[in-house]
Amino acid sequence: MSASAVLRATLVLFVAAMLQTVIVSSIVIDGGAPDLLLVVVVALGLVRGAIPGAVFGFTAGLIVDLVTLDTMGITSLVLTLAGFWAGRYGETVGRDRRFAPVIAVGTLTLLAGLFGYVLHYLLGEEVIARHALVTALMPAFVLNLALSLPVCAVVRHMVGEAERAKASPEVEVFV
Amino acid sequence: MGVLVLLSLVLITLSFRSGEDGPLTTFQSAGSTALRPFAVGFERVAQPFRDAYGWADSLLDARSDAERLRVENRELLQRTIQSEFARQENDYLRRLLDYVGSPRFPVDFDPIPAEVIGRPAGAFTQAIVVAAGSNSGVRVNDPVVTADGLVGLVTRVTSHTARVQLLTDEEAAVSAVDLRTSAPGIVRHARGTRETLVLDRVRKQDRVKRGDEIVTAGWRASGLSSLYPKGIPIGKVTSVGQTDTDLYQQVQVDPFVDFGSLDAVLVLVPRERRR
DSSP: OOHHHHHHHHHHHHHHHHHHHHTGGGOOBTTBOOOHHHHHHHHHHHHHOHHHHHHHHHHHHHHHHHHHTOOTTHHHHHHHHHHHHHHHHHHTTTTTOTTHHHHHHHHHHHHHHHHHHHHHHHTTOOOOHHIIIIITHHHHHHHHHHHHHHHHHHHHHHHOOOOOOOOOSSOOOOO | OHHHHHHHHHHHHHHHHSOTTSHHHHHHHHHHHHHHHHHHHHHHHHHHHHHHHHHHHHHHHHTTOHHHHHHHHHHHHHSOHHHHHHHHHHHHHHHHHHHHHSTTSOTTEEEEEEEEEEOOOSSSOOEEEESOOGGGTOOTTOEEEOSSSEEEEEEEEOSSOEEEEETTSTTOEEEEEETTTOOEEEEEEOTTOSSOEEEEEEETTSOOOTTOEEEEOOOEETTEEOSSOTTOEEEEEEEEEOOSSOSEEEEEEEESSOGGGOOEEEEEEEHHHHO
């Protein structure tokens, strides 16, 4: 990944993290708010691969935890795994699929919500399962799906695709 | 990938095990201070959009109320959206100032005005981040209010920012009384709702009625005292119920503060600490 691509990706991530904490998380529709940062991390993972996805996820989580003074590491852990999974999906099954961003964002919104709930529960924080997993998560799921294609297009336009080795279309047998 | 996961787990562990003066808190404080100008900048840029969203949202609600919609439409014809935003912000800040100068403001406290610069994402916490920290005199457990009433409590402080746990957080609890009957209870978040509160532990013989105003109790006993000053409005009783098996009444409270549209708040700092 070139230095300029890293710089552009970091800028996209930083702006997304700031927008998420300052405005997007307060846009509550029917009990849930969209998670722009998760969508951006998933998009970065899809267009740049698993390892960059994990690194960008970790960085995004760190920025959010610093700005919101939340328990350090929780958001980083969730977004690291989300970025990595999206990257692996983009490199394998989701490769060249038109609706890969929608599938990845939808799946990871649900998994991140569930994983976040489990983490907070394990840390002894009082979280109501129904609110976290239904009331807030379902609208967030729909809103994130709506964001997935445009956000992924913007990220792809700004950061660019990772170079991939083209698979050989045919097999030559030398005797 | 494994390294990043491990690093995240180390951060979580350190964050939990180190106290307020731990190295991670120092790091978080420094990071938060460095990011604060960006947060404030984004907040300023985002404010018109948030106002526009709030305006659109309120317009949707008004569909169910024809009379309100008619009045709002008339107002919208008279003013541009931009001047309306400016007026609303002005009103909000003026109400805060009026509140500070009014007899309702707690006598033993000084107000520290603070702009709201962040709202943690997700359904796990109900909190805001404000642009005032230990440099302004803010400490953990300082109460936070607006002109409408109680907002919550400071739970974390850095040099220039502070995290405020809202009343609607699952872990928030406030000693409160019914202003009319002096019936005591504890205000908590109502499970399964977003912004509704309940007045818990109200005895069955206390005659709490719909429409009663609930305020902070501000108790003081045996050298201990409540974190909240006495008499800060919390909300209005919307329903009272009781069953034969329950020990206490079920009192639902609608908060005076609109937690979704907080722009600025007042952190209450005890006067004795500032001396």
